[in-house]
Amino acid sequence: MGKKIKSVLFDNFHFKLLALMIAFLMWFVVMNMEDSIVSKTITDIPVEMINGETILENGNLYNVTDGDKVDIVVRGPRSIVEDLESYDFEATADLSHLSVTNSTTIKVVTNSNVTASKAKKITITPINQYVTLSIEEEAEKSVPVRVITTGEVAEGYAPGAGVSTPNMITVKGPESVLSTIVEARAVVDISGADKEVVKVANVGCIDGYGSAVEKDNITLSAGTVSVSIPVYKTKEVPVNVSTAGAVRDGYGVKEVNFEPSTITIAGDAKLLEDVESIDISDVVITDATESLEKNVEIAGYLPADVIVADDTVDIAVSVTIEQMSESEITINKSDIKIFGQNKDYSYTIISPDSLKVKISGFSEDIDGKSASDLDAKVNVSEIGPGERDVEVSFNESDVYTIKDSYSVKVEVKKTE
16 A cells, blocks of 8 residues: 555656646746736825924924925835825925925835835835925914805805904914915805804915915914804895987997896895886997997995895996888878867868978888878867968887978868
8 A cells, every 4th residue: 555655656757746846837937927027106295294393492483385286106025006196195395404404304104004024115206306495484464364164054045254253363474375375264164144243264375277276374363253144134126228329320220139037136125125227328329420339337226235145247238220211101191190180170181282201210120111100180179260270290219210201281161
């Protein structure tokens, strides 16, 4: 039995050893392919400034002009490197070791998220290696506090302008930082409000691009402010627009268009009761010969203490002005109606036999007009017997005007 086992183990031993070596080599190659050495770039790792008090002790302030964040290249086994992100590292810059150019190197190491055994297998190479400072004396600046609201008030209501107390704050810090600050903001949530909102809000500084200025080396005279935001009832009202003045002779206003035709206003409920419409009546067209467009700021037409509740700022007004045309219409005396007659008299138009009546309007409005459209008539209620000159009146129209005045001679006789 022993000889048989020995024969199985050692027969063709060199082939079996070769097969084992090939299997090990294949395993080694596969493992190295799966966990090969790779590189990965990781960006925006915040750099912590340490020992900054050495600058502050001399009465100066510092501002980081370059290197507040660092990018690195990590190299190591794929199984480790692929899982690493910026939050797995900590970066520091020692401000007690500044060069003559006020620069110092950035040191990057793994943090507690990465085990010591994994940390030993990787290398870290910062791409930007330096922090650069500007060292300045402390300056101060006063900036206004602007109230910003978030959320929507209750339906049927609108917020007014928020008021902050104090409405100005003083910011201290390096001049290079203060020069970028244009205002302070207090953000207040007004969701669901149907009455005045009064809150204490945190204050933050904002630069000219609307971004927060988040610097450790600035201080504010007030970290919070008291904010009050009125909340008003709303009402939708129509907008009316009319023109002022007269266009040049021979021209006319064809149409006046404007948008929006309604706006939503807000204010005290009693004030809103008296506002039925917003009337804009001073769109000047004096001596105009061409169409005009203009934006009219709506705030100037609102009563005191009433505001626009929606996003409307301007009313866009378009006035179409075109040259007028003239047309001549023949009216026979038989076309002229007589009214206001006394039953004791007879009335007869004796002259002229016809009138050449000129009308003025836009061509599309007056083309094809006839005597019947003008509805010519004379009123004889105030005249007695004899031949009398009586002025002819015509049907009034919005699309044309009668040029000049016209009269006929009427003979009045007592009825036998």
